[in-house]
Amino acid sequence: MTDDDLVFKALADPTRRHLLDRLFERDGRTLTELEAELEMTRFGVMKHLRVLEEAGLVVTRRHGREKHHFLNPVPIRLIHDRWIDKYTERHVSALTDLKNRLEERR
Amino acid sequence: MTTTVAQTTQVYQVFIKASAEEIWDAITKPEFTQQYFYGARISVVPDRYHSLGPDDAVWGDAGVEEFDPPRRLVHGWRSMYDPEMAAEEESRVTWEIEPHDGGVCLLTVVHDRLEGAPKTAASVSGRGWTMVLSGLKTLLETGKPLQG
Numbered sequence: 001m002t003d004d005d006l007v008f009k010a011l012a013d014p015t016r017r018h019l020l021d022r023l024f025e026r027d028g029r030t031l032t033e034l035e036a037e038l039e040m041t042r043f044g045v046m047k048h049l050r051v052l053e054e055a056g057l058v059v060t061r062r063h064g065r066e067k068h069h070f071l072n073p074v075p076i077r078l079i080h081d082r083w084i085d086k087y088t089e090r091h092v093s094a095l096t097d098l099k100n101r102l103e104e105r106r
Numbered sequence: 107m108t109t110t111v112a113q114t115t116q117v118y119q120v121f122i123k124a125s126a127e128e129i130w131d132a133i134t135k136p137e138f139t140q141q142y143f144y145g146a147r148i149s150v151v152p153d154r155y156h157s158l159g160p161d162d163a164v165w166g167d168a169g170v171e172e173f174d175p176p177r178r179l180v181h182g183w184r185s186m187y188d189p190e191m192a193a194e195e196e197s198r199v200t201w202e203i204e205p206h207d208g209g210v211c212l213l214t215v216v217h218d219r220l221e222g223a224p225k226t227a228a229s230v231s232g233r234g235w236t237m238v239l240s241g242l243k244t245l246l247e248t249g250k251p252l253q254g
Contacts, residue, residue, distance in 0.1 A: 003121070027231075028115055059117045059214070070117035077236040078120075081244070081252060 003056070004082070007075045010055035015040070016048050020057060023071035030066050115218040116231055120239045123210050124246040126203045130176035132246055133201055141251040142241030155181035163187065168196060177203050183217065185226045195222025215239065 001009070010016055015038070022037055023029060035045045049069060052058040056075045060067050122129060132138040136147035136158070145160040152173040157166030168182030179201040185191035200216040215235055220227040241252040 028117075056119060056121075059119050061115075061117055061216070068115075070115070072117065072119050073236050074118055074120045074239050077240045078243070081240055 006055040010051050027070050028068040114220040118215045118235045121210050122243045126176040126205050129203050142245050191226045197223045
């Protein structure tokens with residue numbers, strides 16, 4: 001699977017999107033904290049987190065004995081740059097032009 | 107303690123098809139940074155991190171904690187391009203470059219010690235670092251800056 005496939009696959013699940021939303025709300029949570037918010041076994045949450053980690057959407061860091069999970073939005077940005085920009089380019093450049101013009105006047 | 111780490115640390119990662127040396131140059135030399143870092147000309151030397159905006163305004167000026175080319179760089183951060191954020195306490199940015207198989211490196215950016223800089227934390231977490239890293243990846247892999 002390519003990197004893009006891993007990201008799309010990871011995002012194609014409501015529980016995993018929910019986990020990302022929880023991290024967006026408050027980043028750096030431990031497994032125990034994330035588990036408390038879901039009606040799911042610890043093992044189930046771990047499995048979903050592993051898929052998110054493989055896709056690069058979640059990065060873990062250790063602080064002492066605790067493992068913290070951080071939302072990494074870069075892969076979504078890359079998909080945005082690769083796919084969305086192509087289709088919205090004209091629209092976006094019109095807005096960028098407007099922004100530049102407005103800012104010049106300040 | 108968990109809450110402190112959680113709320114005051116941000117972590118970003120991206121794989122880049124480039125050598126560690128190329129990535130190191132791209133994050134420490136102004137001729138590269140101005141192509142992906144919102145136009146900022148950043149230069150990092152062993153004892154100083156300095157950033158100039160496109161209009162020559164000082165965007166950043168801080169000490170360097172660790173300077174270990176081409177693997178690890180740690181410097182202070184103050185968002186001097188905005189008066190309110192400039193008044194906040196200094197935070198810290200760590201760059202880690204880790205070579206992997208196949209000519210790619212994993213670049214990790216950790217922005218932490220943000221407890222005294224809530225406005226800066228909010229500002230860098232949105233498009234902030236994400237745009238910088240996707241722009242850096244595009245520049246190193248295609249030789250061209252990201253459009254838009």
